[in-house]
Amino acid sequence: SLSGKTAVITGSNSGIGLGIARALAEQGASVVLNSFTDRDEDHALAAEISRDHGVEVRYIAADMADGQACRDLIRQSGACDILVNNAGIQVVSPIDEFPVDAWNRVIAINMNSAFHTTAAALPLMRKAGWGRVVNVASAHGLRASPFKSAYVTAKHGVVGMTKVVALETAREAITANAICPGYVLTPLVEAQIPDTAREYGISEDEAIEKVILLKQPSKEFVTVEQIAGIALFLCSDAAAQVTGTTISADGGWTSQ
Ligand code: NAD
Structure with missing residues (x-):
C-alpha cells in the first residue's frame, strides 16, 4: 500500500497522468493533480478521485512551461514522496520550419519541467527517507521519427536526466526511472x-x-491502465533496486 505517501503527478487532468493518478490513489496515496488550467472541472476531478478512493486529492494549477511554477508546485504540495513527471505536448513540423516558440515550449514542458520539479522534490524525499521519481518519457526517448525534433530531443534528454538522478540518489532509498510508452x-x-x-x-x-x-x-x-501498472511497479518494494533505467511498453517498437 502507498498510504502515507504523497504523489505529485504533473499534467494529470487528462490521459496518462490522470490514469497514473487514479492508480496511485487506489493504492492509498495522497495525490496532487496538476495542469496549467484552474477550472471548476479540474477541482471536481480531484474531488471525484478523492471520493472514489477515500484519499486526499488536491488539484494545484501550475504551468510546467515556467520553471519557478514547477518548483512552487512541489513546495505547495508540502510533501512529495512520489514525483511523476508526465506533463507533455507534441508539435509536428520539419526542423527547418519548426517555429522557435513551439520548440522552446516543447523543451520547457517536456524536459525542463522535470529538472525543476526533481530539484525541488529531492530534498523532501531525503527528509522522508524514501522517494520515487517516475518520468514519463516515450519510445521517442530511445528512437527518432521525422518532424518531431523538439519532442525527440526533449524525451532523449529526460532519459539522460533520469540516469543522472539515479546516480545522485544511488545510496539512498530513492529511485529514478523512465517509462517509455509507444502510442497510447x-x-x-x-x-x-x-x-x-x-x-x-x-x-x-x-x-x-x-x-x-x-x-x-x-x-x-498501449492503454493508459497498462502505463499506470508500470508506474505502480516502480513505486513498489519489488522495484527498490530498479533505478536509472527505462521500461518500454511499445508493442515491440524499440526491438527493431
Ligand atoms: P494528454 O494531452 O492527454 O496529457 C498531457 C497532460 O499534460 C494534460 O493533463 C495537460 O493538461 C498537461 N499539460 C500540457 N501542458 C501543460 C503545461 N504547460 N503545464 C502543466 N500541464 C500541462 O497526453 P498524454 O498522451 O496523456 O501524455 C502524457 C505524457 O505521456 C506526455 O509527456 C507524453 O509525451 C507522454 N507520452 C504519450 C504517448 C502517447 O502515445 N499518448 C506516448 C509516449 C509518451
Whole structure:
C-alpha cells in the first residue's frame, strides 16, 4: 500500500497522468493533480478521485512551461514522496520550419519541467527517507521519427536526466526511472492524427495504420491502465533496486 505517501503527478487532468493518478490513489496515496488550467472541472476531478478512493486529492494549477511554477508546485504540495513527471505536448513540423516558440515550449514542458520539479522534490524525499521519481518519457526517448525534433530531443534528454538522478540518489532509498510508452490512445495522440494525415497527404485512417502504428509491431495502442501498472511497479518494494533505467511498453517498437 502507498498510504502515507504523497504523489505529485504533473499534467494529470487528462490521459496518462490522470490514469497514473487514479492508480496511485487506489493504492492509498495522497495525490496532487496538476495542469496549467484552474477550472471548476479540474477541482471536481480531484474531488471525484478523492471520493472514489477515500484519499486526499488536491488539484494545484501550475504551468510546467515556467520553471519557478514547477518548483512552487512541489513546495505547495508540502510533501512529495512520489514525483511523476508526465506533463507533455507534441508539435509536428520539419526542423527547418519548426517555429522557435513551439520548440522552446516543447523543451520547457517536456524536459525542463522535470529538472525543476526533481530539484525541488529531492530534498523532501531525503527528509522522508524514501522517494520515487517516475518520468514519463516515450519510445521517442530511445528512437527518432521525422518532424518531431523538439519532442525527440526533449524525451532523449529526460532519459539522460533520469540516469543522472539515479546516480545522485544511488545510496539512498530513492529511485529514478523512465517509462517509455509507444502510442497510447489519449487526447495527445488523437490530436496528432489530423496533423500526421496532412503532413503525409493521406486520410486519417491511413495515418493511424500506416504512420502512427507503423513502428509499433503489435499494431495495437498501449492503454493508459497498462502505463499506470508500470508506474505502480516502480513505486513498489519489488522495484527498490530498479533505478536509472527505462521500461518500454511499445508493442515491440524499440526491438527493431
Ligand atoms: P494528454 O494531452 O492527454 O496529457 C498531457 C497532460 O499534460 C494534460 O493533463 C495537460 O493538461 C498537461 N499539460 C500540457 N501542458 C501543460 C503545461 N504547460 N503545464 C502543466 N500541464 C500541462 O497526453 P498524454 O498522451 O496523456 O501524455 C502524457 C505524457 O505521456 C506526455 O509527456 C507524453 O509525451 C507522454 N507520452 C504519450 C504517448 C502517447 O502515445 N499518448 C506516448 C509516449 C509518451
